[in-house]
Amino acid sequence: MPRMTEAAASIRKRHGSPMSLVGPDHPAADAGKTLEVRDLDHTYSVNGKTTQALKDIAFDVSAGRFLSIVGPSGCGKSSLLMMLAGLLTPSEGVIAVGGRPLTKPDPTRVGVVFQDASLFPWLTARRNVEFPLFLRGVDKALRREKAEEALALVGLERFADSLPHELSGGMKQRVSIARGLVQDPPILLMDEPFAALDEQTRITMGDELLRIWEKARKTIVFVTHGLSEAIYLSDEVLVLSGRPGRILDRVVIDLPRPRSLDMMAQPRFAELREAIWHMIKA
Amino acid sequence: MAYDQSVTQVPRGRDASAGMSLETKARICRYAIIAAVIAAWEIVPRLGLVPRLFLPSLSSTLAVLAAQSGDFAIQMLVTLQEVAMALVFACGFGILFGLWVGSTLTVRKALLPVVSALFAVPLVVLYPLFTAWFGIGSASKVVFASVYGLLPTVLGTAAGAQTIDRQLTQAARSMGATRLQQILWVTLPASVPTVLASFRLGGALVIVGVVVAEMMMSSAGIGFLLSKYRTQLNSPGVFAAIILILALAIGFDLAVQAIERRWTAGGGRNKAARRPADMS
Ligand SMILES: Nc1ncnc2c1ncn2[C@@H]1O[C@H](COP(=O)(O)OP(=O)(O)OP(=O)(O)O)[C@@H](O)[C@H]1O
Ligand SMILES: [Mg+2]
Numbered sequence: 001m002p003r004m005t006e007a008a009a010s011i012r013k014r015h016g017s018p019m020s021l022v023g024p025d026h027p028a029a030d031a032g033k034t035l036e037v038r039d040l041d042h043t044y045s046v047n048g049k050t051t052q053a054l055k056d057i058a059f060d061v062s063a064g065r066f067l068s069i070v071g072p073s074g075c076g077k078s079s080l081l082m083m084l085a086g087l088l089t090p091s092e093g094v095i096a097v098g099g100r101p102l103t104k105p106d107p108t109r110v111g112v113v114f115q116d117a118s119l120f121p122w123l124t125a126r127r128n129v130e131f132p133l134f135l136r137g138v139d140k141a142l143r144r145e146k147a148e149e150a151l152a153l154v155g156l157e158r159f160a161d162s163l164p165h166e167l168s169g170g171m172k173q174r175v176s177i178a179r180g181l182v183q184d185p186p187i188l189l190m191d192e193p194f195a196a197l198d199e200q201t202r203i204t205m206g207d208e209l210l211r212i213w214e215k216a217r218k219t220i221v222f223v224t225h226g227l228s229e230a231i232y233l234s235d236e237v238l239v240l241s242g243r244p245g246r247i248l249d250r251v252v253i254d255l256p257r258p259r260s261l262d263m264m265a266q267p268r269f270a271e272l273r274e275a276i277w278h279m280i281k282a
Numbered sequence: 283m284a285y286d287q288s289v290t291q292v293p294r295g296r297d298a299s300a301g302m303s304l305e306t307k308a309r310i311c312r313y314a315i316i317a318a319v320i321a322a323w324e325i326v327p328r329l330g331l332v333p334r335l336f337l338p339s340l341s342s343t344l345a346v347l348a349a350q351s352g353d354f355a356i357q358m359l360v361t362l363q364e365v366a367m368a369l370v371f372a373c374g375f376g377i378l379f380g381l382w383v384g385s386t387l388t389v390r391k392a393l394l395p396v397v398s399a400l401f402a403v404p405l406v407v408l409y410p411l412f413t414a415w416f417g418i419g420s421a422s423k424v425v426f427a428s429v430y431g432l433l434p435t436v437l438g439t440a441a442g443a444q445t446i447d448r449q450l451t452q453a454a455r456s457m458g459a460t461r462l463q464q465i466l467w468v469t470l471p472a473s474v475p476t477v478l479a480s481f482r483l484g485g486a487l488v489i490v491g492v493v494v495a496e497m498m499m500s501s502a503g504i505g506f507l508l509s510k511y512r513t514q515l516n517s518p519g520v521f522a523a524i525i526l527i528l529a530l531a532i533g534f535d536l537a538v539q540a541i542e543r544r545w546t547a548g549g550g551r552n553k554a555a556r557r558p559a560d561m562s
Contacts, residue, residue, distance in 0.1 A: 085456050107457045118453035122471050132457035135467075179457075 035084065035187055035219060036060040040093030042079055052244040053079045057093070059238060059247065061219055063186065066210075068222045068230035071240030072280055077223045080245070081191045084221060085112045097187060107132045111180030113190040117172040119164040125151065125175045126160040129182050150178035153212060170201045177212065187219045195225065202226075203261070206233055210259065231272050232259055239279050248279045338518040343525065346518040354507070358526055360420065361492060361504040365530070367424045368488045372431030373481050380439025380480065385446070385469050394440060401433050406494065413499050423500065427491030435484035442476020443469055474545055482538040489531050504530075 040057040043050050053076035061067050069077050082088035084095060086105040095102045097109045105112075119128045129147040138146075151157050154174040164172055173193055180188050194202040206229060213220055224230050230237045231253055239248045253272060255263055263269055320340060326332055327339040334342075347354060383389050383397070409426055416422035446469055454468045470477075496505025504523055511519030 087452060087456055105456045105458050112453070112456040114449060114453055114456075116449060118447075118449045120450060120468070120471070122474070131454075131467075135454075135457055135459050135463055 034060055034062055034098070035221065036094075036096040037084070038094045038096075040080075040083070040090050040095070042076065042083065042088075043091045044079075054090075055244040055246050057245070057247060059250065061187075061221060063219055064217055065236065066213060066220045066222065066234045067236050067238060068224055068234040069238045069240060070224060070227060070230050070276065070280070071245055072242045073225070075240045075242050076245035077240065078191055080240075081112075081189050081221065081223050084187075085110055085189050087112075107180075107185060108183045109185050109187065111183065111185040111188045113173070113176045113180045113188065113193045115192045115195055117164070117169075117176040117193075119172055119175055119179075121164050124161050124163055125156060125167065125178075128164070128175055129178045132179065132183055146182055147178075150182040151175070153181065153216060154178045155208070168201075169197050170205050173197070173205060174208065177209070181212075181216060181218070185218075187221065189221050191223045192225065193222075194229070202229070209233065214258075227273050227276055228264060228269075231255070231269060231276070232264065237276060239276055241280075251276055335515065335517050338521055343518045343521040346516075347522040347525065350519075350522075354504070354522065354526060357502060357504045357507045358530075360502045361496065361530070364420050364423045364427065364492045364496075364503065365489055367420075368427035368431065368492060369485055371424070371428035372488050373435055373484045375428075376432045376435025376484055377439050377477050377480060380436040381443045381465060381469055381473060381477075383436065384440035384443025384473075385451075385465065390440065390444065394437075397433060397436055397440075401437065405430050409495060409498055412495075418499050418501055420502075423492050423495040423503070426495045427488045430491035431484040431488035434487060435480045438480030438483055439473065439477055442473045442480070446472045475542070478538060478542045478545065482535060482542075485534050485538065486531060489527075489534060493527055 037057055037059050040054060041052070042054040043052045045051075057080065069080065071077055079088060083090050084102075086095075086102045089103070097106075100109075102109065119125075120131065123131065126144070126147050129150050130143045133143045133146060148157060148160065151160055154177050156171060156174050156178065159167060159171060159175075164175070167175065176193070177188070177190075180190075194205050197205060209220075210233060212218075222230070222233060234253050237251045237253060239251060240246065241248050251272065255266075255268060255272075323337070323340040327334050327337050327342075383393050405426070409422075412422045412426045416425055450468050450472060451464055454464050459467070492503070493505040493508075496503035497509045500506045504526055508520055508523035508527070511517075511523060
């Protein structure tokens, strides 16, 4: 990916607006499927007290990759994800999605799935999924069609008319994923989406997510506390240091796909886990 | 799937029969008390235990109500109109303002203490001013009752809006919701329970405000009628007016309660029971 990244960066430098040169036929238009983070720093200041949360963060994610972010608690993983979602403005640095800077939430470019699903309790599953389309004034019939498509993708078409409290934790998360995917954004961000689930459900949901990811051909950025989960799911794992979070390494997970549970017993899995564990501990 | 089955295994609600019998007992008790009060109202004055001037029997009160039903109806209509208008002002503005104050941090910090302080002012003593400004017709009642019901509504709604799950607003923001969309489609529905509670409180105060204002200085309305009968020492008339005012207040309360129940029942037990079993 460095070629594309350089192209996008140099375009940005010369013209300010990268879109002006990147037409649909231009090779760099392929960059529409990537996420780029450059020279990102973030410092919180609350009542004059400052906390540096992130330092010198730079990475990019190629289209269709599954990237996990791991790191000690409080190292700024959630903050980073909020910035990638356009929900939080970094103190320094640039985030670009599809070659264009991202300065505010844009559900057509980035979908977000939160830890506790964050479904609106007064809306049915279908209406929850329709919500982002409703906000943009998409007409009713199309809204319904898209929502049903998304619900079918996560295997919940039969629960379209259920309210969130009638669904199990795993089902809620699947609705939340459908909601993130309904506008077909190239990138899906997930902040510890399965942390609140029990072990067995978490594993089921992991497999489910991989199935959805392969089918929908998305780029996923996945924040987690679980090293095994990160290795099991990802193509690459970004390892952050303790606060202020810096990138310690980017570990390529060279396990074959499709992944299966017995891979966790393989020596390569243990090796990778060990390596990442040592980085974080140090 | 295993995790879906586990949900269906969770027992839903408490033991139905035990819950029911307690409910039923409480209901029977409630009706018994009401029946006793009604019976006492009829029997005590008839036995001469209380002078009829202080407490006319229920039947004589109802007789007056029936005989002068046209008169009562006209005055009641005036009161109803005033209450309806004041409700729109007090609860409409009160709820919108409360939502805004409650969901905006800076506004909350700046305004909430002021609003709370105003709450302590005894507004009734200001009523003569309202009649000076707006006359003794309906306008002064509506304005007075609106102001009277406004502050508690604002405070109640603001407190509710403040506690709304921030995650929900953040989720909406991630989906590209504008500030206005967040208030309309997230803050507002999320605060429906609080809003209804505030509406119930505000509405009760609006009714009090209108009736008290009519009793003090006015030319029409059920409160006016009550005052008039009192000066005429027409006890059955006074009590008939009281019955109507009580009916108005209780009717309003029951109506809002019914809406509250519908809202919570929308996602309540009956619906959960209809949920199809997961066989996927
Ligand atoms: N809104 C905020 N205001 C001030 N400081 C904050 C805020 N949000 C986060 N922080 C601080 O920034 C640091 C990073 O927080 P963040 O939530 O991003 O970490 P995290 O890696 O997601 O942690 P965890 O693994 O526990 O979820 C923490 O020290 C936290 O206290
Ligand atoms: Mg976090």
